[in-house]
Amino acid sequence: MSGLPKTDADRGSKLLRLISDHDLLALSDTVTNKMIAVGSAEEAIRAIITYSKSSEELLKRKKVHRDVIFKYLANEGIVMPVNSEKHQLVKTTLEYWSSSKICQKSPADNDHVSSNAMGDGLSDLVTLGRQFCEWFFQLWNSQNPTVEQAPQEWGPQHFWGDVRLRLRAITGEENMEEFSGADLVSLRLQALPREECLLFNPNLEPQGLRTLSSAHGLVVVAVAGTIHRAQGCLGLFEQVFGLIRSPMDNNSWKIKFIDLKIRSQNSIEGTKEMDSPELTYTSSELQLLCS
Structure with a gap:
């Protein structure tokens, strides 16, 4: 046995x-x-x-x-x-x-989005996008103090030094925040689960996840999902990541930009969208981000 x-x-x-x-x-x-x-x-x-x-x-x-x-x-x-x-x-x-098992890394690898964790990257964009999201959201959600696990190592090492974050929150009205630089972007993102106790549940099915690449090495991963606090669902999110390999860090993937759009539940019509959130970005819109 x-x-x-x-x-x-x-x-x-x-x-x-x-x-x-x-x-x-x-x-x-x-x-x-x-x-x-x-x-x-x-x-x-x-x-x-x-x-x-x-x-x-x-x-x-x-x-x-x-x-x-x-x-x-x-x-x-x-x-x-x-x-x-x-x-x-x-x-x-x-x-x-x-x-x-696929994404398992040694402690030394945890400082970056390991290239080993996501294969050679461009040979299978679907796998790359899914594995990146599994890695990122597990790491991000672990910063939430209500989750019964030790927080994983979060920090500016996962981002390019000139990384840009654009955060749009739609409740009754739309609010926009923009941040640049690895330290500021890292801290602002970390505050969402750590200070506001939010949990992000990505939809990794085909209607919720899309990955594109450019000839210049930029990979764009777009994902939709639901946002939770405790047992309540607060709304939906769409998040777009730009990833580029870093030759100075064992050719691992690092985050170049993030666009995060959050919609509160009271700004969403009907419940079907909450059950299976879909990306609203078109392929052409995402292609523009690759250019």
């Missing part, structure tokens, strides 16, 4: 610790067919991980309740709609565990 792969085993153990001791012992009996006697919650977790045939089988167990998976994802900085069904949470968890 080989059990789960090590990376899944580590994450599965973290998830299982959110389950009550009573349910853990019952789950251990189910998974091991009562062939393994356990005397504590930690022993039960080890038995469950060892004798589970796959991550999907583990997550679909009845004792791994929907609320447990929802809380686990929230603790990891992955925000899901509060009415998500268990099968949707299982799918997101499996995708997260899979992408984490």
Whole structure:
């Protein structure tokens, strides 16, 4: 019995610790067919991980309740709609565990958007855009003090020195802020999750994510999503990133510009848009940013 792969085993153990001791012992009996006697919650977790045939089988167990998976994802900085069904949470968890294996980096790599984490970059723009967003939003959301995880290393090292941020907030009226320079941009972005306790949930499906590139090495990643605080959905966002490799930093990707548009819920008509936010930028508009 080989059990789960090590990376899944580590994450599965973290998830299982959110389950009550009573349910853990019952789950251990189910998974091991009562062939393994356990005397504590930690022993039960080890038995469950060892004798589970796959991550999907583990997550679909009845004792791994929907609320447990929802809380686990929230603790990891992955925000899901509060009415998500268990099968949707299982799918997101499996995708997260899979992408984490692809994007796993040594501590020394965490200072930058690692080129290794996103392949050779331009050979598969769809993969590049998705993996960049998975990396960025996990890092960004981890700055929120209400998320039960240590904040990852945020700072100006992820940006070009002359990076530009344009932030538009549409509530009843539209407010515009602009910042330039790695230090200012880094601090302003960090304040959104850290000071305002916002969580950003990107829609990484085709209607919510688009990636384009120019002949000069600029890659534009555009993504739409929902904004949350605690259990409430506050509105929608669209965010456009410009990425360029840095030959001075192991050819890793760094952020050249960000356009962030936020719309409050009261400025949005209907609920369908909230369920599956889509990009409103056209391909031609994004191509202009590449020029």
